Amino acid sequence: MSFIEFNEERCKRDGFCVRECPMKIIAMPDRESFPRLVSRAEELCIDCGHCIAVCPHDAITLKGLAPEDCEPVKKDLLPTGEQIAHFMKTRRSVRDFKSEPVPKELIEKCIDIARYAPSGHNFQPVHWLVIHDTDEAKRLAGIVADWMRMVIESMPAMAEMMHLELVVKEWDRGVDKILRGAQHIVIAHGDRTNMTAQGACTIALAHLELAACSLGVGATWGGFVHAATAVFPPMQQAIALPDGHQSFGAMLMGWNNMKYRRIPPRKDARITWC
Numbered sequence: 001m002s003f004i005e006f007n008e009e010r011c012k013r014d015g016f017c018v019r020e021c022p023m024k025i026i027a028m029p030d031r032e033s034f035p036r037l038v039s040r041a042e043e044l045c046i047d048c049g050h051c052i053a054v055c056p057h058d059a060i061t062l063k064g065l066a067p068e069d070c071e072p073v074k075k076d077l078l079p080t081g082e083q084i085a086h087f088m089k090t091r092r093s094v095r096d097f098k099s100e101p102v103p104k105e106l107i108e109k110c111i112d113i114a115r116y117a118p119s120g121h122n123f124q125p126v127h128w129l130v131i132h133d134t135d136e137a138k139r140l141a142g143i144v145a146d147w148m149r150m151v152i153e154s155m156p157a158m159a160e161m162m163h164l165e166l167v168v169k170e171w172d173r174g175v176d177k178i179l180r181g182a183q184h185i186v187i188a189h190g191d192r193t194n195m196t197a198q199g200a201c202t203i204a205l206a207h208l209e210l211a212a213c214s215l216g217v218g219a220t221w222g223g224f225v226h227a228a229t230a231v232f233p234p235m236q237q238a239i240a241l242p243d244g245h246q247s248f249g250a251m252l253m254g255w256n257n258m259k260y261r262r263i264p265p266r267k268d269a270r271i272t273w274c
């Protein structure tokens with residue numbers, strides 16, 4: 001049995017799978033022939049499932065994955081372009097969080113949406129570390145403050161540019177400008193030798209933020225947290241990622257305690273048309 005099966009009773013030889021396959025491993029010599037696999041097809045296939053996604057006749061099974069195993073596209077659930085534009089423009093970095101934790105199931109739901117984000121070669125290299133325990137998140141924020149102290153000492157120009165002295169001063173008097181009162185930290189990490197991991201983690205985090213926003217969960221990129229996880233050994237020890245893994249970004253999460261009434265303007269797009 002081949003790793004991709006074409007059901008010849010269902011197949012109408014429309015060639016959609018041939019056109020869609022990014023690796024061009026499906027061929028149809030003419031409109032009378034059924035699709036077939038080219039040589040080295042199994043080795044080249046990136047498991048993206050686009051062949052199943054486009055076949056109007058449910059005629060393709062990929063590595064045992066039948067069309068019926070894939071969620072159908074529900075057209076009536078798709079938002080309009082105008083709705084998407086408004087949603088994306090109204091997304092805000094949330095810095096005012098309620099004190100109740102977000103249930104694990106809801107964070108899992110956000111991650112479940114984010115795992116559909118694109119990744120180079122469909123490697124799907126993103127791993128997630130969720131610091132759900134609020135006390136642990138606060139403990140990590142304390143380590144971020146230690147990293148800031150170290151930067152203030154060793155790289156004063158950079159510390160000044162990032163206003164780290166101010167953040168540490170506030171931290172010391174009990175004002176948290178590191179987590180901003182977020183209850184949870186979500187870190188996206190991956191194998192540091194996988195050249196697609198950094199991009200994939202960043203994109204997945206961007207999707208996570210949008211998913212959170214759509215579900216009423218507040219999120220803000222944790223730039224300081226991420227910087228500490230990337231370079232500060234005590235932070236790296238504290239989060240204990242698997243061997244060979246690197247943190248590629250962090251999201252602060254909690255219940256949004258703020259309502260936004262207006263969309264603040266942003267810089268005009270700087271576009272070069274050729």
Ligand SMILES: Cc1cc2nc3c(=O)[nH]c(=O)nc-3n(C[C@H](O)[C@H](O)[C@H](O)COP(=O)(O)O)c2cc1C
Nearest residue numbers: 091092093094095177178180220221222223224225
């Ligand atoms: C990579 C990155 C890191 C960020 N780090 C922080 C952070 O550590 N703390 C914070 O409050 N906001 C952080 N932000 C949020 C930005 O300040 C925010 O996106 C910007 O002010 C625009 O606001 P908006 O996201 O509501 O449009 C970060 C954003 C990005 C993209």
